[in-house]
Amino acid sequence: MTAGLPVLLRLALRRDRIMLPVWLYALVASVAGTAVSLRQLYPSQGSRDNLALSVNANASLRALYGPLYDTHSLGALTSWRMLAIGPVMIALLSQLLVTRHTRAEEESGRLELVAAGAVDRRAPLTAALITAGSAGLAIAAAVLALLLGLGQDAAGSLAFALVFPAVGLLFAGLTAVTAQVTQTARAANGLAGAALGAAFLLRAVGDAAGSGGPSWIGWLSPLSWAARVRPYGGDHWWALGLLLAAAGVEIAAAYLLLARRDLGGGLLPQRPGPATAGAELGRPLGLAWRLQRAALRAWAAGLIVFGFVLGGVSKGLRQLINDTPETAQILARLGGTTGAVDSYLSTCMTFLAMAVAVYAVQTVLRLREEETGGRAEPVLATAVGRLSWAGGHLLYPLLGTVVLLEAGALAMGLGTGAVLGDTGGWIGRLLAAGLVQAPAVWLFAAAGTALFGLRPQWTTGVWGLLGLLLLISFLGPTLNAGHWLLDLSPFTHVPRLPGGALHAAPLLWLSLLSGLLAAAGLLGLRRRDLG
Template sequence: MTAVATPHGGAAQGHFAPRTGGNRHLAGTGALLRLALRRDRIMLPLWVLAIGGTTAGAAGSLGSVYNTPEERANVISSMETNSSLRSLYGPVFNDSLGALVSWRYVAFMGAFAAVMSLLLVVRHTREEEETGRQEMLSSAMVGRRAPLTAALLVALIANAGIALLTTLGLASEGLSGALALGLAIGGVGMAFATMAAVMAQLTETARLAKGLTAAVLGLAWALKAAGDAASTDGSHVLTWLSPIGWAENIRAFAGERWWVALLFAAVIVIQGAVAYHLAGRRDVGMSFLPARPGPANGRLATATSLAWRLQRGSLLGWGIGFLLAGIMFGAMTEGAADLVGDNENTREILERMGGQAGITNAFLGAMIGMLAMLAALYAVQSVLRLNGEETSQRAEPILAGAVGRTTWAAGHLYVAFGGAALIMLLGGAGLAAGYGKDFGPILGAVLVQSVAVWLLGSFAVLVYGLFPKAAALGWAYAGLSLALGWLGAALNLPSAVMNLSPFEHLPKLPGNAMEWTPVLVQLALAVVFTVAGLVGLRRRDMQS
C-alpha cells in the first residue's frame, strides 16, 4: 500500500486511500457506506419492512372495512364535518380504496420515515464523532465530507426501499397513485434526513441533534394538524408550511399533483447544501453551537441524579408530546360515533382494540392503548441508555469509583419506569381534558395499561443484563407489541398471535370490568425480569 496525503495533512496507508484524481473531500465514501450498511443490516430492513410493508398491506385491511362505495362516501362526509378527526388523518380527496389508503397512512408513515432517517443520519455522523471513532477513521484518509455523504446515502437507500415497497404493494390499485404515495413518504423521510444532517453540524452531541430534529418534526406535524382542521381540502397555508402537509397534497390516487414533489426536491437540495457547507467549515468533533460548560463545582452527587441529568430532556419531550396527543384524541372522542356510523366492520375493529362497552368507551380504550404502546418505546429507549453508556465507555469511570453496577443501573431504571408512568398520566390527563369528562376512569385506565409498559421495559432490562449484544431484542419485542396493537385488530389476527403482546391480556378500560389477576401477574413478571437483569449485569463482564 502506498502512503497518501490526508485531507488534514499527514499521511495514511490502508483501505481508505482514494483513487488518483478523485475528490479528496469524498475519499472513502464507498468504504464508509459499506460499513454503515453492515452496522445497520438488521435494523434497516426492519424499518423498511415495517413502514413500506404496512402501507403496502393497507389496501387489504381497509378494503375489508370500507368495502362499498357508500361506506367510503361516508368517510368523506365524516371528514368534512369533523375537524378533530381531520387534524389527525387529514382530508380525503377521493372515495377510491387507494385514496383511503393514502388518507389513512401517508402522514403517519411519513412521520415514521422521518424518525428513521434522522436516527440513521445522526448515528453515522455526529454520533461517530462523539464516540471518537470518526477521528480515527479520518486519520486513515477519509475525506471531510465522506461521513456525511455515506450517512445520507444510507438514508436514501432506506427511503427508496420504502417507496419501492409501497409502490409494488399498491400497484394493483393504480401504478401512478402507488408511485405518488411511495414518493410522498420517501420525500418526507429525505427532507428530515437532510434536516438531521444540518443539525449534526450545528450541535456538539448526538442527543441534541436528534432532539432538535425531532422538535422540527413535531412542529411540522402540529402545522399539518392545524391546517387540516381549518380546511377540508388541504389548502390552508399552515398545511403548506409542513413537509407532511406536502405529502398529503401530492394527492395519491386522487389526481396526482406531481409538481408538489418539486418542493421535496428543493428542500432536500437546499438543506443538503447547507449541511455540506457547514461540514467543510468545522473540525472533526467540533460544532457551531458548542455545549454550555458545566458549573465549576459538581452538583451530581448520585447515580440517580446523573441519570436524571442525562435523560430529563428526552422525558420532557415525550411528556409534552403525550399531553398534546391526549388533548387531540380527547377532542375527537365525541365524533367517534359519527366516524363509525353504521359500518359494522369499523365498529368491530374499534371494539377489539378498546373493549365492547359502547363506541365512546371503546374509542377511549383504543386511544389509551395506543398511548401505552408508544410509552413502551420510551421505556425501552430509557432502559437501553444503559447499553449506550456502557459501549461508549462513559460508564467505566463511574463504575471505577464507589458506585456499584446495581446502583448505577438503578438510577436509569428509576427514570425509565417512573418516566413511563409520568408520560402515561400526562397523556391520560390530556385525554380527559380534551374529552371534558371521566377524569378518574381515564386515569385509572392509563395506570392499568402502564403495567404492560413496565413489563416491556423490564424485558429490555433482562436482555441487556444477560445478553448485552442482543439488547436490540428489547426494541424488537416493543415493536412487535406496537404492530400487533395497531394492525392486529384490523387484520383480525388469531388470538394466539395477539396474545404475544402484554397489552392484549389487560382489561379494556374504561367501561369494562376490572380484572386484577393479569395486572398482578404482569407486575410480578416485571419485577422478576428486572431483578434477573440486574443480577446478570453484576456477574458478567462489561462491554468494551
C-alpha cells in the same frame, strides 16, 4: 467526497442490516393492513362517500387524518389513511440513520479514527444520506409492488410510493443540519424531533382550518406537502418536487456547515456548567436524574399534546360512527367493549402506552450508552456499586413511564371533557386506563435490562422485539389475527379501560414477569465484565 465512501457505505448497511428490514416490514405491513381493513370496512361506494362527507365536514377528524380527496378506489382510501402516519414513520427512520452514522460516531470518537485514514471529510455524511435515501427507495419499491398487486392504478401507486423517499430525504437533510450545529447525538435528535413534531402540529392545524380558516398554516409543514401529492386524486407531482427541492437545500446547507466547523465540535456554543457539581450529583440517583430529565420532560410535553388532540377528536368520532357504522366494527376489536367512544379511547390509551414503551426502552439503553462511552467506569471506580448505579437509571422506566402514562391520560381526559362534557368523570376513567397499561410497558424495559446484564452485545435487539410486538398490537386486530398471535403482545392482556372489565390477574402476571427479567439482568450485571 468519494474517498472512503464505498467502505463507509458498506459499513453503514452492515450495521443497519437488522434495523432496516424491521422498519421496511413495519411500513409495508402497515400499508397492507390498512388496505385490507379499509376494504372490509367500506366495501361499497356509498359507504366510502359517507366516510368522505363525515371526515371533510369535521375539523377534528381532518386534523387527525387530513381531508379525504377521493373515494373511488381502494388506493385513494389507503393513501389518505397512511399519509397521516407513514411520512412521520419514514421521517423518524431517516433521522435515526443520519444521526447514528454522523454525530453519534463523532461523539464517540470513532469518526476521528476513521478520518485519520484516506477518507474524505464529507464521506461519512454522504454515506449516511445514501443509506437513508436507499431505505426510502426500498420502501417505495415494496409499497408500489403491493398496490399494483392489489390492482390499483399505476400512476397513483407510483405517486403514493414516492412520497416515502421524498419525505425521508427531506428529514434526512434536516437531521444532517442539526448534526452540524450540535455536539451530541441526543441534541441533534432532539432538534430534529422537535421540528418533526412542529411539522405534524402545523399540518393538523392547517387541515383542521379547512377552506373557512387559516389553511395556509398547513403550507408551512412538509408533511402537508406530502398529503397534497393526492395519489389517485390528481397525482400532483409538483408537490413531490417541492419536497425534493427542500431536501436539496437542506443537504447543501449541511455540507456548507460541515466545512465550517471543527471535527468533534458544533456550531452552537455549549453552555458552560457550574464550577462545582451539586451535592445531588454525588449520588447515583442524582446523576441519573441529570442524565434522564431532559428526555422525560420532552416526552411528557409531547404526550400531553398527543393525548389532548386524541381526546378532542372523540366528538367527531361519534359523528363518524353515526354516519358510517362500519367503523364501529374495527373499534370494537381494537378497544373496549361498551360504547363507541369508550372503544376509541381504549384504543388511544393502547397507542399511548406503545409510545411510552419506546421511552422505556430508550431509558434502559442509556445504561449501555454510559458503559460503551466509557462514562460508567469512572463512576463505578468510586464507592458506587453496580446495582446502585443501574438502579438509579432503572427508576425512570419504572416510575417515569407511570408519569408519562398519567400525563397523557390526563390530557386525553381534558380533551374528551372539553368536547363531550363531564370533564372530571372522563379524567378519572382515563387516569385508571393509563395506570393499567404500566405493567405491559414495564415488560419491555425489563427485557432490555435482561439483555443488558446477560448479553450486553445484544442489548439493542430489544428494539426489534419492541417493533415486532407493537406491529402485532397495531395490525393484528384489524386483520383478525388469531389469538395465539395477539397473545404474544403484552398489550393484549391489559384490561380494556374505559369500557371493559378490570381484571387483576394479567397485571400481576405481567408485573411478576417484568420483575424476574429485571432481576436476572441485574444479577448478570454483577457477574460480568464492563465494556
